[in-house]
Each structure stands twice: as C-alpha cells, then as structure tokens.
Amino acid sequence: MPNSRDPDVFRRDLLVSAAASAAVMTAPSLAGAQQAGSAVPAMKVSFTVNGKTRDLQVDTRTTLLDALRESLHLVGTKKGCDHGQCGACTVIVDGRRINSCLTLAVMHQGGSITTVEGLGTPDKLHPMQAAFVKHDGYQCGYCTPGQICSAVAVLGEIEAGIPSHVSTDLNVKPQATAAEFRERMSGNICRCGAYSNIVEAITEVAGRKA
Amino acid sequence: MKSFTYERARQPAEAAAAAARTQGAKFIAGGTNLLDLMKLEIETPTHLIDVNGLAFDKIEPTPDGGLRIGALVRNTDLAADARVRRDYAVLSRALLAGASGQLRNKATTAGNLLQRTRCPYFYDTNQPCNKRQPGSGCSAIGGINRQQAVVGASDACIATHPSDMAVAMRALDATVETVRPDGGARQIPIAEFHRLPGDTPNVETALDPGELITAVTLPPPLGGKHLYYKVRDRASYAFALISVGAIVQPDGSGRVALGGVASKPWRIEAAEAELPRGAEAVTAKLLADAKPTSQNDFKLPLVKRTLAAVLAEARG
Numbered sequence: 001m002p003n004s005r006d007p008d009v010f011r012r013d014l015l016v017s018a019a020a021s022a023a024v025m026t027a028p029s030l031a032g033a034q035q036a037g038s039a040v041p042a043m044k045v046s047f048t049v050n051g052k053t054r055d056l057q058v059d060t061r062t063t064l065l066d067a068l069r070e071s072l073h074l075v076g077t078k079k080g081c082d083h084g085q086c087g088a089c090t091v092i093v094d095g096r097r098i099n100s101c102l103t104l105a106v107m108h109q110g111g112s113i114t115t116v117e118g119l120g121t122p123d124k125l126h127p128m129q130a131a132f133v134k135h136d137g138y139q140c141g142y143c144t145p146g147q148i149c150s151a152v153a154v155l156g157e158i159e160a161g162i163p164s165h166v167s168t169d170l171n172v173k174p175q176a177t178a179a180e181f182r183e184r185m186s187g188n189i190c191r192c193g194a195y196s197n198i199v200e201a202i203t204e205v206a207g208r209k210a
Numbered sequence: 211m212k213s214f215t216y217e218r219a220r221q222p223a224e225a226a227a228a229a230a231r232t233q234g235a236k237f238i239a240g241g242t243n244l245l246d247l248m249k250l251e252i253e254t255p256t257h258l259i260d261v262n263g264l265a266f267d268k269i270e271p272t273p274d275g276g277l278r279i280g281a282l283v284r285n286t287d288l289a290a291d292a293r294v295r296r297d298y299a300v301l302s303r304a305l306l307a308g309a310s311g312q313l314r315n316k317a318t319t320a321g322n323l324l325q326r327t328r329c330p331y332f333y334d335t336n337q338p339c340n341k342r343q344p345g346s347g348c349s350a351i352g353g354i355n356r357q358q359a360v361v362g363a364s365d366a367c368i369a370t371h372p373s374d375m376a377v378a379m380r381a382l383d384a385t386v387e388t389v390r391p392d393g394g395a396r397q398i399p400i401a402e403f404h405r406l407p408g409d410t411p412n413v414e415t416a417l418d419p420g421e422l423i424t425a426v427t428l429p430p431p432l433g434g435k436h437l438y439y440k441v442r443d444r445a446s447y448a449f450a451l452i453s454v455g456a457i458v459q460p461d462g463s464g465r466v467a468l469g470g471v472a473s474k475p476w477r478i479e480a481a482e483a484e485l486p487r488g489a490e491a492v493t494a495k496l497l498a499d500a501k502p503t504s505q506n507d508f509k510l511p512l513v514k515r516t517l518a519a520v521l522a523e524a525r526g
C-alpha cells in the first residue's frame with residue numbers, strides 16, 4: 001500500500017469493510033441531513049483544523065463533528081451517541097475540549113480546531129497517545145480519540161486551576177490525582193471499560209509534566 | 211433535523227427584535243441543549259440567531275457589591291471565577307456537579323437557565339406530552355415517573371427542571387436581566403423566572419417571545435457556609451434525583467433550595483425559619499404540599515436525609 005495513512009484510502013477501506021459486515025449500512029448523518037427536493041440553506045465557513053485553513057460550504061445543519069468526518073475526512077474523531085452523552089466526538093476548539101456533535105460547523109468561523117490527528121502523528125505520538133498505547137488504555141479503540149483529546153485538555157484545566165466536583169477546597173489549586181482524573185474524564189464513556197488503564201496513562205503523563 | 215437559516219447577532223436589541231419578528235426564530239448559545247432537541251425534532255426552529263458574538267462574556271462587580279454574570283459566560287468560567295469560588299461557592303459547586311467538562315466548556319449562563327426537562331416522554335416524540343404538544347396528554351402520569359416532580363406539579367405535567375445552576379441561583383436570590391424586542395430592559399427575580407406547569411406546561415419561563423437574556427446578577431455576598439449536595443444514580447455525569455443547595459450562617463439561620471423536585475428550583479422562605487429545629491422540620495414545610503407518585507415517593511425521605519447531611523457539614 002503506497003500510503004496507508006491517506007485519509008481517503010483509509011476511509012474507503014472502512015466503508016468497504018463496514019458494507020461487507022453489515023447488510024444495510026448507510027451514512028446516517030448524510031442521509032438524515034438532506035431533504036429531497038427542498039432548497040437546503042447552505043453557508044460558507046472557514047476555520048483552521050490542526051493548523052491548516054479549511055474553507056467549507058455546508059448545509060447549516062452540519063455539526064462540527066460531521067464537517068470533520070464527512071467533509072474533511074478526518075475520521076479519527078468518532079460519533080458515538082450524537083447527543084453529548086458519550087464524549088467520543090471530543091475535540092479541542094480554541095483551546096477547550098468540547099463535544100463536536102453538539103455544535104454547528106457554521107458557529108466556528110475563524111476558530112481553531114485540534115482533533116486527535118493534530119495532537120501527534122503515527123511516527124511522533126503525543127505523550128498522551130504514547131501513554132495510552134503503553135498502558136493499554138483501550139480495547140476496541142472507538143472511544144480513544146475522544147478520551148485522548150479530553151485527557152490532554154484535562155491536564156491543562158488542572159494546570160489552569162479550574163476546580164472540579166471532587167476538589168475538596170475550591171480556593172486552593174486542584175491536584176493532578178486519580179480522583180480528579182476520574183471525575184474530570186466522566187464525560188468520556190468507554191464501553192470496553194478501559195477506565196483504570198486510562199487513569200494510569202493520564203497519571204503517567206501528569207507525572208512527567210510535574 | 212429540520213433545515214434552518216442562520217445569522218450571527220451583532221447587537222442585543224437588534225437580535226431581540228429579529229427574534230420576535232422572524233417566524234420560527236430561536237437564539238443559540240452553547241447549543242448543547244437546543245441542538246440535542248433539534249436532532250430529535252422536539253425543537254424545530256426555522257431560523258437560528260447565534261448570540262455568541264455579543265459581548266456578554268464577562269463577570270463584573272456591580273455598584274452594590276454583587277456580581278453581574280454575562281449571559282454568555284460559560285459554566286466552566288463561572289465555576290472557576292475566583293470571586294464566585296470565594297463568595298458564592300454554592301454556585302461553583304452546583305455548576306461543577308452538572309454535566310461534563312466538555313459540556314460545561316460550551317454551556318452558557320442563559321442557556322443553562324433555559325434548558326428543557328429531561329422527562330423521557332418529552333424526549334420520545336411517539337408519546338403524548340403536553341409540554342411538547344399541548345393538549346396531547348401526559349404520559350408520565352401513570353407511566354414511568356421515578357424522576358418526576360413531587361411538588362408544584364399539575365394534572366397536565368409533572369416534569370422537573372434539570373438545572374443544578376438554577377438551584378444555587380435561587381438560593382442566592384439572583385436576578386435575570388433581559389432586553390426586549392422593543393429595546394427596553396427588564397429585571398426578573400429568579401423566583402419568578404421559571405413557572406409552575408398549571409394548564410400550560412409548554413410555557414416554562416417569564417420570558418416573552420424574542421426576549422434576550424443579557425446577564426444574571428447576584429446580590430452582595432451573604433457569607434456563611436455554601437453547600438450543594440446532589441444525589442444521582444451515578445457519581446458523575448448524571449442529572450439529579452434530588453439536590454440541596456444551602457447557605458448556612460454561623461448562628462444556624464440560612465437558606466435552602468431544592469433541585470429535582472419541581473418544575474423550578476424549589477425554595478420556600480418561610481421553611482427556613484425552621485432551620486434551628488433541623489432537617490425534618492425544614493423538609494416538612496418545604497414539601498408540605500408534596501404529591502409524590504408510588505415511584506418517586508423516595509424523594510421525600512431523600513430530601514430530608516440530604517438536608518440533614520448538609521446541615522451536619524455546615525456545623526462542621
């Protein structure tokens with residue numbers, strides 16, 4: 001394979017294997033987004049993704065998640081629930097982690113977006129990516145891009161002194177403890193239950209930073 | 211999702227006028243509740259007015275020594291503000307007990323107040339629901355209603371308001387500031403902001419069509435111990451079964467507001483006179499008119515015990 005990391009090739013492979021394993025597999029976001037026959041309001045939007053400027057023309061209904069996956073073929077970011085309940089779609093926008101499924105692409109004119117693809121590369125992993133590999137912080141891997149984006153942002157939030165539900169004193173700087181990581185990572189669900197290894201991976205990166 | 215046109219608001223009064231004038235228009239702030247409901251076609255706006263560009267993202271002192279919180283201040287920033295952590299800790303605690311880190315980074319002060327109920331039948335468009343479709347009936351009455359209200363409900367609707375933040379704001383006696391479509395400003399006490407369902411559970415707040423929230427103001431600090439206890443089915447990232455927000459003074463007097471029991475944060479000032487007599491006496495007054503169902507009558511002892519724990523912690 002000349003370039004197995006080419007996103008288009010990767011995506012095509014995915015679709016082929018999905019079609020092979022399931023009789024009816026449609027792209028629900030695309031199918032749901034178009035209404036036959038009616039004029040669909042479209043808009044131009046431009047933002048940077050992983051440092052590159054991207055200009056898009058989108059149906060106003062397009063979520064940031066669908067813009068990343070369907071328009072830009074950055075399929076690292078995953079769609080789990082599409083309702084803010086699982087965290088699989090977590091990306092970092094203007095320095096903050098958010099659920100990309102509950103925001104519209106057109107709301108991010110001029111914004112700066114980092115996805116899991118922008119944190120590191122397969123040859124040069126981000127320390128959090130490397131720690132997830134080392135500590136086996138996943139099984140199927142579906143929640144992992146969201147977990148990693150979230151974990152990177154969590155360390156930044158602790159560093160910035162943002163308190164959490166488990167911080168005992170609101171007026172002292174929160175600590176990088178396992179209890180804090182568990183609470184702060186609660187917006188990322190892992191169906192495979194890799195939680196304890198995820199906490200170990202974050203703990204290692206936090207320790208390295210300190 | 212139904213299709214819609216989209217514009218970015220530039221000026222508050224203009225945005226309010228546009229919202230009132232344009233059929234099917236809605237404001238969008240963090241989008242974390244509205245887009246969820248639009249995907250399910252429970253909300254079907256045909257025009258969205260994005261308010262994120264308005265300059266309502268600051269927390270500023272008021273002349274009387276309180277705080278003015280811009281409508282667009284994110285839940286994360288409000289919870290982390292040094293003044294809020296020090297002087298209004300019940301608000302920080304309530305915010306941090308809600309949703310997830312990702313959601314709090316987007317959720318705004320105004321959007322949080324205006325989030326809609328989590329009643330499962332409201333979310334299921336195949337079921338009758340008077341709030342979603344006035345006159346269709348209430349599926350929760352006689353259905354699964356473990357989460358529902360125990361007080362202040364009606365024969366039309368027994369839904370609860372899901373916000374944690376609003377409970378703290380009720381304990382603090384916050385004021386909601388708005389601009390109306392005619393450009394006039396208005397101040398609404400938080401006690402009058404959310405409504406009881408009565409015959410019109412679809413009408414949830416005191417806001418008029420097109421009215422835009424600009425800020426929420428807090429009165430000068432009250433002192434005392436600030437506590438927010440939330441009881442839920444899992445330890446994080448779950449809505450409240452019940453919650454207790456309290457501000458307790460060294461002399462034992464104080465304020466108590468409840469979440470998860472009604473269509474609005476539940477506070478009865480007269481019940482607070484019972485604080486020196488303890489949780490049982492306060493709860494008896496707060497929930498005197500309670501009409502729980504066989505599935506949610508656990509909320510009554512749960513409120514009493516949670517308040518007892520809060521008061522024990524306040525005593526130190």
Ligand SMILES: Cc1cc2nc3c(=O)[nH]c(=O)nc-3n(C[C@H](O)[C@H](O)[C@H](O)COP(=O)(O)OP(=O)(O)OC[C@H]3O[C@@H](n4cnc5c(N)ncnc54)[C@H](O)[C@@H]3O)c2cc1C
Pocket residue numbers: 083084085236237238239240241242243244245246261281307308309310313316317318319320321322323324325372373374375421422423424447448449450
């Ligand atoms: C999985 C999940 C779990 C959650 N858990 C909790 C929880 O435990 N506790 C809790 O309290 N909340 C919880 N939430 C809800 C969350 O707090 C709300 O979604 C959020 O606060 C809404 O704010 P927003 O800015 O995103 O609002 P939006 O979705 O943008 O707007 C909500 C409503 O407010 C209106 N609006 C917005 N701004 C204005 C304005 N300035 N003036 C007038 N109208 C306006 C909009 O038109 C819309 O009707 C949860 C949400 C999710 C998805």
Ligand code: SF4
Pocket residue numbers: 327329330331332338339340341342347348349350351358366367368369411
């Ligand atoms: S309780 Fe209210 S929101 Fe729930 S089904 Fe009944 S009318 Fe609808």
Ligand code: FES
Pocket residue numbers: 078079080081082083084085086087088089090099100101102
């Ligand atoms: S896909 Fe966005 S939170 Fe689940």
Ligand code: FES
Pocket residue numbers: 137138139140141142143144189190191192193194
């Ligand atoms: S690794 Fe499978 S869902 Fe988390």
